[in-house]
Amino acid sequence: MSTQVHANLTRDQVEQISEQLGEPEWLLETRLEALDALDDLEMPDVIRTPGRDWTNLDALDFESFVDPLNAAQDKERVSAEGIEVLEWSDAVAEHGDLLEERFGSVVDPEENYLTALSTALFTDGTVVYVPEGVDAEDVKIRTTMNSQSLFNYTLVVTEESSSVTILERQSTGDAVEGERYYSGIVEVAAGENSHVQYGSLQNLDDETYNYTLKRGTADTYADVNWIEANMGSRLTKSEVETTLDGDGAESHIVGAFFGHDDQHFDINSRVWHRAEHTTADLVTRGVLDDRARSVYEGVQDVGRDAWNTSSYQRENTLMLSDESEADASPKLIINNHDTEASHSATVGQVDKQDLFYMTSRGVDPRSARNMLVEGFFVPVLEEVAVDELSDDIEELVAERLRN
Amino acid sequence: MSSDQDHLKETDTEARFEFKKEENSAFQTEKGLTEETIRLISEDKDEPEWMYERRLRALKQFQQMPMPTDWPGQPDLSEVDIDEIVPYIRPDIETRGGAENWEDLPDEIQDTFDKLGIPEAEKNALSGVGAQYESEIVYQNMQEQWEEKGVIFCDMDKAVQEHEEIVKEYFMTKCVPPSDNKFAALHGAIWSGGSFVYIPEDTTVNMPVQAYFRMNSEGMGQFEHTLIIAEENSEVHYIEGCSAPKYSAFNLHSGGVEVFVGENAHVQYSTVQNWSKNTYNLNTKRAIVEEEGTMEWVSGSMGSKATMLYPATILKGRGATDNHITIAFAGEGQNIDTGAKVYHNAPDTKSTIESKSISKDGGRTNYRGLVHIADGAENSSTSVECDALMFDNESTSDTMPYMEIQESKVDVAHEATVGKIGDEDVFYLQSRGLDDDDAKQMIVAGFIEPITEELPIEYAVELNRLIELEMEGSLG
Numbered sequence: 001m002s003t004q005v006h007a008n009l010t011r012d013q014v015e016q017i018s019e020q021l022g023e024p025e026w027l028l029e030t031r032l033e034a035l036d037a038l039d040d041l042e043m044p045d046v047i048r049t050p051g052r053d054w055t056n057l058d059a060l061d062f063e064s065f066v067d068p069l070n071a072a073q074d075k076e077r078v079s080a081e082g083i084e085v086l087e088w089s090d091a092v093a094e095h096g097d098l099l100e101e102r103f104g105s106v107v108d109p110e111e112n113y114l115t116a117l118s119t120a121l122f123t124d125g126t127v128v129y130v131p132e133g134v135d136a137e138d139v140k141i142r143t144t145m146n147s148q149s150l151f152n153y154t155l156v157v158t159e160e161s162s163s164v165t166i167l168e169r170q171s172t173g174d175a176v177e178g179e180r181y182y183s184g185i186v187e188v189a190a191g192e193n194s195h196v197q198y199g200s201l202q203n204l205d206d207e208t209y210n211y212t213l214k215r216g217t218a219d220t221y222a223d224v225n226w227i228e229a230n231m232g233s234r235l236t237k238s239e240v241e242t243t244l245d246g247d248g249a250e251s252h253i254v255g256a257f258f259g260h261d262d263q264h265f266d267i268n269s270r271v272w273h274r275a276e277h278t279t280a281d282l283v284t285r286g287v288l289d290d291r292a293r294s295v296y297e298g299v300q301d302v303g304r305d306a307w308n309t310s311s312y313q314r315e316n317t318l319m320l321s322d323e324s325e326a327d328a329s330p331k332l333i334i335n336n337h338d339t340e341a342s343h344s345a346t347v348g349q350v351d352k353q354d355l356f357y358m359t360s361r362g363v364d365p366r367s368a369r370n371m372l373v374e375g376f377f378v379p380v381l382e383e384v385a386v387d388e389l390s391d392d393i394e395e396l397v398a399e400r401l402r403n
Numbered sequence: 404m405s406s407d408q409d410h411l412k413e414t415d416t417e418a419r420f421e422f423k424k425e426e427n428s429a430f431q432t433e434k435g436l437t438e439e440t441i442r443l444i445s446e447d448k449d450e451p452e453w454m455y456e457r458r459l460r461a462l463k464q465f466q467q468m469p470m471p472t473d474w475p476g477q478p479d480l481s482e483v484d485i486d487e488i489v490p491y492i493r494p495d496i497e498t499r500g501g502a503e504n505w506e507d508l509p510d511e512i513q514d515t516f517d518k519l520g521i522p523e524a525e526k527n528a529l530s531g532v533g534a535q536y537e538s539e540i541v542y543q544n545m546q547e548q549w550e551e552k553g554v555i556f557c558d559m560d561k562a563v564q565e566h567e568e569i570v571k572e573y574f575m576t577k578c579v580p581p582s583d584n585k586f587a588a589l590h591g592a593i594w595s596g597g598s599f600v601y602i603p604e605d606t607t608v609n610m611p612v613q614a615y616f617r618m619n620s621e622g623m624g625q626f627e628h629t630l631i632i633a634e635e636n637s638e639v640h641y642i643e644g645c646s647a648p649k650y651s652a653f654n655l656h657s658g659g660v661e662v663f664v665g666e667n668a669h670v671q672y673s674t675v676q677n678w679s680k681n682t683y684n685l686n687t688k689r690a691i692v693e694e695e696g697t698m699e700w701v702s703g704s705m706g707s708k709a710t711m712l713y714p715a716t717i718l719k720g721r722g723a724t725d726n727h728i729t730i731a732f733a734g735e736g737q738n739i740d741t742g743a744k745v746y747h748n749a750p751d752t753k754s755t756i757e758s759k760s761i762s763k764d765g766g767r768t769n770y771r772g773l774v775h776i777a778d779g780a781e782n783s784s785t786s787v788e789c790d791a792l793m794f795d796n797e798s799t800s801d802t803m804p805y806m807e808i809q810e811s812k813v814d815v816a817h818e819a820t821v822g823k824i825g826d827e828d829v830f831y832l833q834s835r836g837l838d839d840d841d842a843k844q845m846i847v848a849g850f851i852e853p854i855t856e857e858l859p860i861e862y863a864v865e866l867n868r869l870i871e872l873e874m875e876g877s878l879g
Contacts, residue, residue, distance in 0.1 A: 049773055049805055304796055319811035322778075330817065332802040333476070337793030337823040347808045347815035 034119040041113040055266040071123040072147040080136035088125035106187035125153035132159040144173040158194035172205040188216030199227035220246030244278040255284035259292030270299040273306035282313040288324035313343035461581035461591025478709035478738040555601035562599030578661035597627030602637040633668040662690035671699040677706035694720030715744035718752035733766030742772035762798035769801040784814035
């Protein structure tokens, strides 16, 4: 499974990427080790039940679309006062020590085949550094992918008592022959009493395969909050995760997806409670139309020492078409009894009574359905701190409903 | 509907039995389970050739299938030593599988018998010490009533001889094929004993049919096979096992249960399992339900070192219904991994799963369940509810449901909660004069009430008493 890509990739390519970015020796080593590790690494975990793979990543033909040296993109970065938002080569030049300390500290580069591939080949990255006590809003990182493949890396470090809201979005620009691959790794290290909201809107074209791993660690009294919106791509495997390492830490993971045609979304929200008095709230809402298929896995893992934990999870899927499929597995793994944990999941259609009520008020059935679907996303949109993100999600949902 | 057919094919596996004769030699090792052993068992039972063939095919399946090891959080099965099995299943070796003498029984089991107030004869049977035990008189009276109605209730070995055609058609062919999992294959090779129940059309059996009365010393029912066929418009309640602990020197229990629920028929299958805490309890239970039929599983898992049990229902006919009620109690050193599986393969089918688990003193419970709604199973609905109660931070409680929804006109809901006993509830009961232990016992009894009220009174009482004993920590 894994060797096929490896044959296509060389140490020379990795050295060339690293040199162009002016990277220090340790980073080149990390990349080369990740490259070497590809042979032994497995694809990210997917759920398998008897006779059924919920997502089949092994079938992806990487060789046809991994082209590391010709990465091309348009990138816009909007910074905020008092903080630094740096492109990778600048970060390497100005924050060498910070990178050496933090790079790979939250997401192990060799965690799975795709993280190692991304680590070996990423050609651009962004570092958001928020100094102690600074409050920053509306940081924006917009990526437009113009090449066959693009590997992206983002590091967010917030010092004590700071806060930041970030919007990241991916879309595709110039058309490319055939299929594409986008891979993004995001590490968030939230310092004591700091607050991070990281919102992401993925709207890649329908020929793009997308792998995203976003993971944060929350120190004492810190918040790490994620908004994960998936609209585009052919197939997405998205893993959004928080480790609550410090007492009193919190995490909200909010997800939204809207699949149509033959899109496949494999959405994973996971939280690990590893300290006392921690709180997590996982909310995902998705809509499926046409032959789209969704896979959802939510994990709430409460450790032995996580006294006084509160952990909640909800997942709701609306099916607009008979051809769509929804798989869901919300998991509770509880090792401390001093816990209040719950999860719920539902799958169904637009509520018939709601529809009846609206049509009885003179709204035509199609508009009524569309309004109910838009309303379905409201609990998710309310969580979004960056207006541009909630506006864009709303717009994309509306657009998809009207087509 | 084509999707129906696809799913049902998975259960109809005669075709998958195609094995080549040349492969035989590979399995002829001296140690452990061999074809020779299977031949001896089959000869001893004087079985027809087809059953012997089926056993051999199952043995090959077993030898080829890997041990399940990659399920997240599953019990460790590395101590299950299949080679040790031979003395317990070979008819030419003298042993009953139980303890040789009353004194050889572990203290905690003797203690539990005493505390439950189990009569001497029953104690002996349960521990394997006694000779064959059957409540002949009660049993025979019932037998006569049933026979008038055409109901058949007999030992599975006897059914192979006396009802050969039915058994040949249904035995591990359509419902639980040996290829289903490694332990189903093992079961198919070495099964012995169990019950055969046949309920004719339009017949209602008012009194629960209890395997309890049928229990005997033969293999302690460790590899028993239960086959229940309920024809159109019939109704039966079958009860397996009993809540008193069963002791066996060999540590594997691998039973098989197949239930066929005919059109508009109603079958309830209740189990209270309390194997001694050295036992690995790995069962395969499955029902196929025709149009408008109803299947109900009620399971209590109290004993064993490790249990892996997921009763499954295939809702094959339009309007079929399935209800699961399960309770698991894991104390020190126990890993109870249970759940339910439901396949909605027809329109208008309905299922509910209610699971309660309690973990204490380092015990581990896991709800592992699957609900599958096939494309075309319109207007199906399913509701899953899992509640777990934890006593301490040594214990573990996992909930791992899987939902596969391929149809849009459905109503799917899943809910789960995990928590400790409410301090306020305990405080309230204490303020009414109960001590801490009694208060907790009462809360637990309330927590599992949905299960106990489904059981006949004597089982419910015994189950409650058993949980009280577990709560006192007076049992091993």
